[in-house]
Amino acid sequence: MQRLWLTTALVLCCFASFQGLAATPLVVEAALDRQVVAPLLAAFEQAHPGIELSYRDRSTLEVNALTAEADPPPDVVISSAMPWQMNRVNQGYAQRLDSELANEWPEWAKWRNEVFGFTFEPIVMAYRLDLARHMLPPQTHADLHKLLSAQRDTLQGKVTTYSPSKSGIGYTLFQQDARYTDRFWDLVTALGDADAHLESNTRSMLEGLSEGRYWLGYNLLGSYAMVWAQEHPEVIVQVPQDYALVVMRTGFIHRDAPHPRAAQAFMNFLLSRGGQRVLAAQTPLFSVRPDIVGPYTAQRLRDQVGDRLYPIPLNASVLAFVDPQRRDAFMARWQREFNRYQRTPETQQQGDKTHVITAP
Amino acid sequence: MTQVIGTLKARLAVWLLVMVSGLGTLLLMEAYYSTQRAAERAFDSQLEAAALTTADSVQWEGSTPVVRIPPAALQILATAHQERVFYAVLDHDGRRISANLAISIPSAGQAAAAIEPTWLDLTQAGTRWRLHGREYDSAGWDIQDPVQIWVGHTMSGRQVLASELFERAIIRFVAMVLLAGILMLLAMRVALKPMRQLRHRLRRRQADDMRPLNARVPEELREMVEALDTLFTRQRESRDNLLRFTADASHQLKTPLAGLQSTSELALQSRDPDEWYRALSDVHDGAKRTSRLAGQLLSLARLRHVEEADECLPLDLRKTLHDSVLEWAQREVAMEHDLGLAELPVEPMIIQGQAWALRELLGNLIDNALRYTPPGSEITLGLNTIGNHIMLYIEDNGPGVDPEIRPRLFQPFERGGRQDTQGSGLGLAIVDTIAQRHAAKLQVKERRPRGLRIEVHFPAAGEES
Amino acid sequence: MRLIIVEDDPMIARSLYNALSPLGNSVDIFAHVRDARAALRNDHFDLMLLDLGLPDGNGLELLSELRERGDRTPVLILTARDGIEDRVRGLDLGADDYLAKPFSLVELEARVRALLRRSQQRSDNRLTLGPLCLDPTAGAATLDGVALGLPRRELRLLEGLLLHAGNIAPREMLEGRVFSFGEVGSNALEVYVSRLRKRLQGSGLCIRTFRGLGYRLEEAPT
Numbered sequence A: 001m002q003r004l005w006l007t008t009a010l011v012l013c014c015f016a017s018f019q020g021l022a023a024t025p026l027v028v029e030a031a032l033d034r035q036v037v038a039p040l041l042a043a044f045e046q047a048h049p050g051i052e053l054s055y056r057d058r059s060t061l062e063v064n065a066l067t068a069e070a071d072p073p074p075d076v077v078i079s080s081a082m083p084w085q086m087n088r089v090n091q092g093y094a095q096r097l098d099s100e101l102a103n104e105w106p107e108w109a110k111w112r113n114e115v116f117g118f119t120f121e122p123i124v125m126a127y128r129l130d131l132a133r134h135m136l137p138p139q140t141h142a143d144l145h146k147l148l149s150a151q152r153d154t155l156q157g158k159v160t161t162y163s164p165s166k167s168g169i170g171y172t173l174f175q176q177d178a179r180y181t182d183r184f185w186d187l188v189t190a191l192g193d194a195d196a197h198l199e200s201n202t203r204s205m206l207e208g209l210s211e212g213r214y215w216l217g218y219n220l221l222g223s224y225a226m227v228w229a230q231e232h233p234e235v236i237v238q239v240p241q242d243y244a245l246v247v248m249r250t251g252f253i254h255r256d257a258p259h260p261r262a263a264q265a266f267m268n269f270l271l272s273r274g275g276q277r278v279l280a281a282q283t284p285l286f287s288v289r290p291d292i293v294g295p296y297t298a299q300r301l302r303d304q305v306g307d308r309l310y311p312i313p314l315n316a317s318v319l320a321f322v323d324p325q326r327r328d329a330f331m332a333r334w335q336r337e338f339n340r341y342q343r344t345p346e347t348q349q350q351g352d353k354t355h356v357i358t359a360p
Numbered sequence B: 001m002t003q004v005i006g007t008l009k010a011r012l013a014v015w016l017l018v019m020v021s022g023l024g025t026l027l028l029m030e031a032y033y034s035t036q037r038a039a040e041r042a043f044d045s046q047l048e049a050a051a052l053t054t055a056d057s058v059q060w061e062g063s064t065p066v067v068r069i070p071p072a073a074l075q076i077l078a079t080a081h082q083e084r085v086f087y088a089v090l091d092h093d094g095r096r097i098s099a100n101l102a103i104s105i106p107s108a109g110q111a112a113a114a115i116e117p118t119w120l121d122l123t124q125a126g127t128r129w130r131l132h133g134r135e136y137d138s139a140g141w142d143i144q145d146p147v148q149i150w151v152g153h154t155m156s157g158r159q160v161l162a163s164e165l166f167e168r169a170i171i172r173f174v175a176m177v178l179l180a181g182i183l184m185l186l187a188m189r190v191a192l193k194p195m196r197q198l199r200h201r202l203r204r205r206q207a208d209d210m211r212p213l214n215a216r217v218p219e220e221l222r223e224m225v226e227a228l229d230t231l232f233t234r235q236r237e238s239r240d241n242l243l244r245f246t247a248d249a250s251h252q253l254k255t256p257l258a259g260l261q262s263t264s265e266l267a268l269q270s271r272d273p274d275e276w277y278r279a280l281s282d283v284h285d286g287a288k289r290t291s292r293l294a295g296q297l298l299s300l301a302r303l304r305h306v307e308e309a310d311e312c313l314p315l316d317l318r319k320t321l322h323d324s325v326l327e328w329a330q331r332e333v334a335m336e337h338d339l340g341l342a343e344l345p346v347e348p349m350i351i352q353g354q355a356w357a358l359r360e361l362l363g364n365l366i367d368n369a370l371r372y373t374p375p376g377s378e379i380t381l382g383l384n385t386i387g388n389h390i391m392l393y394i395e396d397n398g399p400g401v402d403p404e405i406r407p408r409l410f411q412p413f414e415r416g417g418r419q420d421t422q423g424s425g426l427g428l429a430i431v432d433t434i435a436q437r438h439a440a441k442l443q444v445k446e447r448r449p450r451g452l453r454i455e456v457h458f459p460a461a462g463e464e465s
Numbered sequence C: 001m002r003l004i005i006v007e008d009d010p011m012i013a014r015s016l017y018n019a020l021s022p023l024g025n026s027v028d029i030f031a032h033v034r035d036a037r038a039a040l041r042n043d044h045f046d047l048m049l050l051d052l053g054l055p056d057g058n059g060l061e062l063l064s065e066l067r068e069r070g071d072r073t074p075v076l077i078l079t080a081r082d083g084i085e086d087r088v089r090g091l092d093l094g095a096d097d098y099l100a101k102p103f104s105l106v107e108l109e110a111r112v113r114a115l116l117r118r119s120q121q122r123s124d125n126r127l128t129l130g131p132l133c134l135d136p137t138a139g140a141a142t143l144d145g146v147a148l149g150l151p152r153r154e155l156r157l158l159e160g161l162l163l164h165a166g167n168i169a170p171r172e173m174l175e176g177r178v179f180s181f182g183e184v185g186s187n188a189l190e191v192y193v194s195r196l197r198k199r200l201q202g203s204g205l206c207i208r209t210f211r212g213l214g215y216r217l218e219e220a221p222t
Helices: A002-021 A034-047 A060-069 A082-090 A100-104 A129-134 A141-150 A168-180 A184-193 A202-211 A222-231 A260-271 A273-282 A298-305 A316-322 A324-338 B008-056 B071-078 B107-115 B156-191 B193-204 B219-269 B273-305 B317-329 B355-371 B427-437 C010-023 C033-042 C059-068 C084-092 C105-123 C152-163 C171-178 C188-200
Strands: A024-030 A051-057 A076-079 A115-117 A121-128 A159-162 A197-199 A216-221 A235-238 A244-247 A250-254 A309-311 B058-061 B064-067 B085-090 B096-099 B118-124 B127-136 B147-154 B313-316 B338-341 B350-353 B378-386 B389-396 B441-446 B452-459 C002-006 C026-030 C047-051 C075-079 C097-100 C127-129 C132-135 C140-143 C205-210 C214-219
Touching: A024 A060, A024 A260, A034 A051, A034 A260, A034 A273, A051 A260, A060 A076, A060 A082, A060 A168, A076 A082, A076 A260, A082 A115, A082 A168, A082 A250, A082 A316, A100 A260, A115 A260, A121 A129, A121 A202, A121 A222, A129 A235, A141 A184, A141 A216, A159 A168, A159 A202, A168 A184, A168 A216, A168 A244, A168 A316, A168 A324, A184 A324, A197 A202, A202 A216, A202 A222, A202 A235, A216 A222, A222 A235, A250 A260, A260 A273, A298 A309, A316 A324, A316 B071, A324 B064, A324 B096, B008 B058, B008 B071, B008 B085, B008 B127, B008 B147, B008 B156, B064 B096, B071 B085, B071 B147, B107 B118, B107 B127, B107 B147, B147 B156, B156 B193, B193 B219, B219 B273, B273 B355, B273 B427, B313 B317, B313 B355, B317 B338, B317 B350, B317 B355, B317 B378, B317 B389, B338 C205, B350 B355, B350 B452, B355 B378, B355 B389, B355 B427, B355 B452, B427 B441, B427 B452, C002 C010, C002 C033, C010 C026, C010 C105, C026 C033, C033 C059, C047 C059, C047 C105, C059 C075, C059 C084, C075 C105, C097 C105, C127 C152, C132 C152, C140 C152, C152 C171, C152 C188, C152 C214, C171 C188, C171 C214, C188 C205
Parallel strands: A024 A051, A024 A076, A159 A197, A159 A216, A244 A309, B338 B378, C002 C026, C002 C047, C047 C075, C075 C097
Antiparallel strands: A076 A250, A115 A250, A121 A216, A121 A235, A121 A244, B058 B064, B085 B096, B085 B147, B118 B127, B127 B147, B313 B350, B378 B389, B389 B452, B441 B452, C127 C132, C132 C140, C205 C214
């Protein structure tokens, strides 16, 4: 009799705890490869067994659209397309995070305590060893421009970079490049002149380099490129010596998050020592926190590259990048400069002729 | 008994507090509005700068105006407080050329902005926005229509700045109040120093020191010191009077006592019972006179030298008079006289008075009349109204008083020129004192065909107040 | 007739004793409140003469104790204090009369007689003064035992005078007794008084007029 009671109690206990564990779902819409952040997600799930994480890996375009249109809305929105993230925040789609971690987060990596940049990824050039055999590899933007002009025939069709129309990151990077100097447009002309291939992501560019289709890549995500280069010795990563842009993955809690407490727990984990340590040690995403030690930290990168890192600012100025008219004007100029010396119109890539206004 | 009603310092402090809190409320209200205005001005100028920067980026591409929104304009708009930002560029027909948010601008605002730069506060989805709109004259080759530029941001920075400024204003104000309070306390100490000195002076004085104070005091205390000096003078006079009175009184008491002593001494030397009887009878009279004298001295001393705290109350003089005459008519001393009351007025005769003192006054008047008139004399008391006054009178058909002596009649120990009575000579002095206390006037008149009439004129109640 | 004197001054006490004992009374003298209190508890007295300033307390306390017990023994207060307040308080507390020191013994005797008479009349409904006797219930008056056969108004007048015997009977009171409202003339009362005077002639009693005050029925001076 007593045993029966005991068993019943045990069963009830188990049932109750199971119920408790399964209680909180958490939906994260992210433009960030699941493979890359898998260790981070695993660490989060381990730290918060009560939260059932549903991580949905999407493109920046999809993430941006889902932020405004998904019903129910996601709890957390993560994307590398900083201007579009900022635009959503400015539209009021984010809610404040007022935890101690959020308040202590560096000012340059957050806006309004609503959106937080939690990675630190340098933008690099990459080239094949073949290139080094024929010419001096470029170390600066000026070097690149000179090289493209001088070795135009050798490099014809062997240069790749982001497509500003297909890739939000690419577009952002070019906008930022153009903000620094008008000579950027000479570089675009040179790229067009060298019949550069415009890819929609870093992975494609790296694959092209490894396969030998490309010799030189411009404006690649350093985080991916560095990991790639470790496994593919034929690819060399060059952090530009004049200036290197830095992009941040940004995340915010959706204003109408159905599970705000779980969302806060997730964001706090991203900003915490534990989360950042996983980023620094097990992913190539680079930790923002200065107190983390590991192969991939902003601090280590600064030590290696010096003061030439120019993060794309997490402030209202990047909102200009998503202004349709500004974007149209930029794209129009891009087309003009890219096609200035176009000798074979057939090779022109269709995608870059049309104006894509709405998509990052 | 002195009643302490707080300290001067407390009073000053309370007044200071009242004034400071009154003024403070006004000042703080002013500070609140001015800080709000200051914050508004500071942030509005940011809006203006952002609008101008944006205007600079408007260019015409053929027949359409194109805006390349400058990142700097957005940065200015966001301010250091990281406000959410809004911008919109409208063409001449109010169509949006460019905008980052779906905030609708009221048409009234658009109309106003067409005339001059304008400012708008509006709430969109629970968030308060401050908008600034201005028209920009931009000319293209084909069309020369102006465009309207609207910029705006959320208002958290304004609130933060305004409350910071207001907080500082409050701190300044509180510091000022504390400082003013401390200075006020110091000033009070200095200002009240003469009062402290005066207090020490008074405390050090001997009890019988009645000289003027001769103190150096500020104008405000002059009146008080003068009043004190007057008081000292009055006390000195009063003490002198009391001493004189005591001397007189003991002299007056000594006379009958000496008589008693000598009479009894003589009787003791004699063996004759008839002699004893005569002497005893003299002693009895003397004792009676002496005890009456002592009683009257006590009355007079008390009336003159002791401040009575009794309040004057309105009372009907008719009743007091009736009761007193009734009482005296039954006394043994009145057995031989025809003591009576004239017909009293029908209406009440109200005066402000002390009942016991008035009874004393009447008693002395009656006693006096009984003593200074021969047995069988008619003594009549009555009341009349003369104008505003109530006149109480007593008249007799006795021998009357010599007109020369009449003015002295009310002085102590005056017996109307007669030594043949057992009167003490104090009765009318007591009457006089009580009359003065009631602001009443005494008149002594001759009565036809013979006798004396004494009138007491009381002011009717209510006349003075 | 038992009298109690509470007086601490031996000279006054002795003269009071000497003056009052010839009236055929037994007189007890106490100098302390304490002793007087004990005596009043144990014995019945017809009159108390009470001094106020006593060595072990105030006479007024004794008076109030007496009245609180419901003891209606007449009390005559004697005191050197001539302050009106003590007098009023004494009367308020239930004293029957008041005499200020110094007083003449003649006056004292008169007051004592009046009080004793009043005290007696409480037990006996008849009103008497010397040879005169009036029975208010029967409505008949006798002089030396002989019925006077007084008319109604004269009887009421005599009753009023007898109620105040020894004291002045106020005119207003007498008028109120003799006449109905409205019918009183200025000399009307005097008419009845003089009729009564005639009837009392030779009886050793007389009615004295006090102008403006009233009348007093008293023993005629011999």
